[in-house]
Amino acid sequence: MALISPVESSSVESQTEPQVKSDEAAATEPVKTGFVADTVAELRKVVWPSRQQLFGESVAVILMVTISAFAIAAVDRFYSWGSSQVFR
Numbered sequence: 001m002a003l004i005s006p007v008e009s010s011s012v013e014s015q016t017e018p019q020v021k022s023d024e025a026a027a028t029e030p031v032k033t034g035f036v037a038d039t040v041a042e043l044r045k046v047v048w049p050s051r052q053q054l055f056g057e058s059v060a061v062i063l064m065v066t067i068s069a070f071a072i073a074a075v076d077r078f079y080s081w082g083s084s085q086v087f088r
Contacts, residue, residue, distance in 0.1 A: 049057070
């Protein structure tokens, strides 16, 4: 059996002393700002699309949604017709 050695007093004292931040460490910490200020700062970093790029991508999205809607409607009508033929 191994005996536990006593803890030295110097190590206990160094662990229990409160940590004081130096002026230099406090100066490098970021300043806490509000949510709105942070949001505005992030929005200023955004690279916004040009009007032409925005228009082109909007047309592409609307076109794909329309094609998808027609495809889903066609499949729905086909299955409706098929089920009406089976369950007459």
